[in-house]
Amino acid sequence: MKYFIGCFLWSMMCMSALVANAQSACDKLFANGVKCQQTMTISSQRNAIGYFEKAKICYDSQAKKDLCDQQIKSCRNIITQLTRTEEAKKKESQTREPEENDRNKAKNDLKPVRKNGEIKLSLDRTYIKFKGKGNEFQKVKVTCNYPDWEITKMPEWVNCSKNENNEIVIEVEKNPNDVERSAQLEVTCGDEVTTLTIIQEKFKKFILF
Template identity: 35%
Template sequence: MKKIIRICLCLAMLFIAIGAHAQTAADGIYSKGMALKKQRTKTSLTQAIANFRKAKGLYATEAGKDKCDAQIGACNYLLKRINKPKPKPKPITKNDAQKTVVEEVAQVDKHKNVEISLSEDYLDFKSRMEGGAQSVTVTCNYDDWYIEDQPKWVKASKAGNDKIYVEVEDNLGKEKRSGVVSIKCGDVDVDLVINQKKADITRKVKEGAVKVWKSLFGGKKDK
């Protein structure tokens, strides 16, 4: 009996060790994916997606899998932006070019050793904007950080020097969507991934039925 108990304990410890190793490996692959994502090229983003998918397969927790899904969605969004045709640039005069260089140099000189981070890597929203805006805390050693870019369906706004409030438009599509809010300070930027669920078809059908009922019977139901 003691031998059986000892064997069971050994097996349990072995499985725990294997699980811990898998989680450590997943963390390493995830970190590699994040580093590739920051490069923001077609090749690096494609490689980042592969890393996030691999990490997702190794994570045992839903939280680990969810953060991988969030980054995969963000990478796909960034790839679409890269592939989107860019408008023809306006002709730049010599004075404009000199002014731009001076401004960029001043910006770099002003911000040294920038440190910026977010309290959340991603936010999840339902298909409809319910429950108000969500907030994220921004920690930065400079106050003049700003929101550089965001999807059209996202409304992110700076509040004070340490908060961002995020709202989204209703998602009426058949697919969930993801986007990236880019926050920048000096030459350093961080990404906040925004995920939104696809439209609730069942709810839309119910609402449609209610509208038809109201149009026919004025909203009153016979008892």
């Protein structure tokens, strides 16, 4: 008799452990749902709903099943709000594009009308010289009576840009040759063109003895 009682108690203990493990797995599903729910994207909310639905099936307690239903409802409300926000942004973007195009067109229409001989374009130097190692910056000042001057030609081994102070910022790459090299950079405004000669020394290799 004692043997049967012992077996019964052991079986009950095993069943309790299994139930506890099952509920722990359910709680893990629910926790994953909550984690996904905290990310405010539609895809994340849908992932959260999937976890809550699995947890609802897993739980034995009606109270916890009801809690899963509440979380699912909350996720669906968030999806609705996010969808409305995305649609509003899309409409705003579609409205903004024609306005920006109109503004750009207006800017183009306001380009200065030039007369022959009235463009004044010059540089503060006729040439600049760089060391052969590269990674060196120099600036050249541009003077022009129109703001839309541009760099129309430059060597492949030269990088340059126009800054807000009407300067050309110039950088050269390392000279791979054993001789000095040079090339010209062109600046243009309308029909007026001026040039800058860029010279780079040969790369000096240091030999350690």
